[in-house]
Amino acid sequence: METFEFRYPAGQPAARCVMVGVVGSGDLEVLLEPGPAGHTRIRVTTSVDGFGRIWQAQLDRLFESDASLRPAVEIEINDFGATPGVVGLRVAQAFEMLGSEVAGSPT
Amino acid sequence: MTACRTPSDLVERNSFVELEARARVRALLDAGSFRELIDPFQRVSSPWLPRQGVVAQSDDGVVIGKGKIDGQPAVVAAIEGAFQGGSLGEVGGAKIAGALELAADDNRHGVPTRAVILFETGGVRLQEANLGLAAIAEIHSAIVDLRRHQPVIGVIAGGVGCFGGMSIAAGLCSYLVVTREARLGLNGPQVIEQEAGIAEFDSRDRPFIWSFTGGEQRHRTGLVDAYVDDDTHQIRHTVIELLARGRPAFERSNQYKRYLGRLSTYDARVQATPEIVRQIYARGSGHE
Numbered sequence: 001m002e003t004f005e006f007r008y009p010a011g012q013p014a015a016r017c018v019m020v021g022v023v024g025s026g027d028l029e030v031l032l033e034p035g036p037a038g039h040t041r042i043r044v045t046t047s048v049d050g051f052g053r054i055w056q057a058q059l060d061r062l063f064e065s066d067a068s069l070r071p072a073v074e075i076e077i078n079d080f081g082a083t084p085g086v087v088g089l090r091v092a093q094a095f096e097m098l099g100s101e102v103a104g105s106p107t
Numbered sequence: 108m109t110a111c112r113t114p115s116d117l118v119e120r121n122s123f124v125e126l127e128a129r130a131r132v133r134a135l136l137d138a139g140s141f142r143e144l145i146d147p148f149q150r151v152s153s154p155w156l157p158r159q160g161v162v163a164q165s166d167d168g169v170v171i172g173k174g175k176i177d178g179q180p181a182v183v184a185a186i187e188g189a190f191q192g193g194s195l196g197e198v199g200g201a202k203i204a205g206a207l208e209l210a211a212d213d214n215r216h217g218v219p220t221r222a223v224i225l226f227e228t229g230g231v232r233l234q235e236a237n238l239g240l241a242a243i244a245e246i247h248s249a250i251v252d253l254r255r256h257q258p259v260i261g262v263i264a265g266g267v268g269c270f271g272g273m274s275i276a277a278g279l280c281s282y283l284v285v286t287r288e289a290r291l292g293l294n295g296p297q298v299i300e301q302e303a304g305i306a307e308f309d310s311r312d313r314p315f316i317w318s319f320t321g322g323e324q325r326h327r328t329g330l331v332d333a334y335v336d337d338d339t340h341q342i343r344h345t346v347i348e349l350l351a352r353g354r355p356a357f358e359r360s361n362q363y364k365r366y367l368g369r370l371s372t373y374d375a376r377v378q379a380t381p382e383i384v385r386q387i388y389a390r391g392s393g394h395e
Contacts, residue, residue: 001157022190029147029164031147045157045162046162079162080162
């Protein structure tokens with residue numbers, strides 16, 4: 001088990017909390033909460049050791065583009081061996097739900 | 108149960124098995140009534156897993172939703188089978204036991220809260236050992252307490268099934284609902300094979316396993332009350348119907364003498380078949 005922390009510039013604080021995913025095989029959970037204006041912090045806990053560089057690369061790719069447009073969030077990721085593609089999809093899902101009407105998992 | 112006959116039935120129906128625990132709770136409660144107790148953002152997760160190098164989940168794999176079912180107060184507890192095999196540890200177990208105890212308290216104070224438990228569990232979480240076992244024992248007593256006031260409904264939809272100490276919790280429920288994907292048993296297939304030998308129980312033979320512990324067989328032997336399609340709408344309606352029935356005249360677990368009497372007629376020298384099991388359970392029906 002390893003933990004990492006990443007920081008990115010961001011826009012205004014997110015309006016609310018969103019949670020998606022499961023700490024199941026090949027999957028991860030993403031908890032997203034409002035962060036201080038201008039700053040996004042991501043804390044990752046993963047079951048698979050030795051992939052810090054991959055996490056850095058994938059999260060850079062997701063969060064470095066259009067940073068000022070992204071709401072400022074505190075993100076907690078609990079990972080159980082998700083591929084970078086699944087990480088990207090779950091993060092995208094969380095941000096999509098931030099803009100939708102129902103909080104929590106989709107029904 | 109109405110059989111699913113055409114591909115379009117499969118495409119159009121809304122699978123319950125495929126839903127995550129939180130979505131299952133939402134689907135059973137009346138629209139807009141869901142309120143989660145100890146939600147993921149309260150960060151009440153397992154303190155034991157990270158110490159053993161295992162990533163914890165923010166809700167410890169248990170979702171407790173309060174709300175209404177068919178306009179009446181209800182609490183739904185769902186176990187997430189994808190997290191650690193739906194295993195019950197200290198936190199998740201306490202969440203379920205606490206939810207059931209609160210429901211019983213409601214009833215003692217004039218609020219007729221009913222409970223539904225969505226089982227998807229291999230039983231106790233081995234990493235939390237005695238704390239998980241103690242929590243499961245608390246769940247057992249809480250079910251027995253609550254069912255004196257209101258029916259407690261168990262649903263085993265499938266994916267994981269329901270095993271170990273939680274299969275006893277399922278047996279204590281007033282009513283049980285299963286799908287064809289569900290399995291219910293004290294021991295899982297690998298444990299039975301290890302103890303009884305591969306000649307008696309081959310844990311790799313999936314049709315064989317389901318023929319003994321699957322939802323259909325459990326329904327045919329009278330150990331569950333409703334056998335339904337993997338269809339969210341049908342499962343919700345079955346739960347509503349069972350709740351409307353009120354408490355059963357005879358709780359299944361109070362009829363243990365009848366079940367023991369039947370099992371005592373079984374000749375263990377003969378390799379059991381699903382048909383033999385059905386005959387054993389069909390004998391001497393009626394309540395004691």
